[in-house]
Amino acid sequence: MAIRNIRTEEDPVLRKVSRKVENFDDRLFLLLDDMRDTLIKSQGIGLAAVQIGILRRVVLVKFNDKIIELINPEIIEREGSQVEAEGCLSIPHKAGKTLRPKSVTVRAQNRNGNWCIYKGTDLEARCFCHELDHLDGKLYIDALAPGEKVYFTRDYD
Ligand code: NI
Secondary structure, eight states, X not given: OOOOOOOOTTOGGGGSOOBOOOOOSHHHHHHHHHHHHHHHHHTOSEEEGGXXXXXXXXXXXXXXXXXXXXXXXXXXXXXXXXXXXXXXXXXXXXXXXXXXXXEEEEEEEOTTSOEEXXXXXXXXXXXXXXHHHHTTTOOGGGSBOTTOOOEEOSTTO
């Protein structure tokens, strides 16, 4: 297991579309374990594989200190809307208010390849949307609410 470097905004890899995971093998498990170490070290609440330069549809989210592994995730239901501040480990020291659904339902495989359903509201919904966007080369700065701008913060120091 290892902590991997987090790619930042100017790295073109963050704009690429990640590929579906087909093989649930040792390579995937190593990636998941490294992502877990990297997420814990960075004190973030979500990490997509592309952020460490791996173009695979793999996301980790950390809700209430529990880390969930999402493989080939997709949002299958969206409800309501919210405008709240969001940051990204790949865009340090900045934040911006995004327009997101109030709650979402996500379908994803776990490391054994089994499909699971997750529901998230408020922060969890924002986090699911944010991380899944990474898999399609999108950053939260693309989802800013009308009239909102990215601003500097010290929250992510
Ligand atoms: Ni991010």
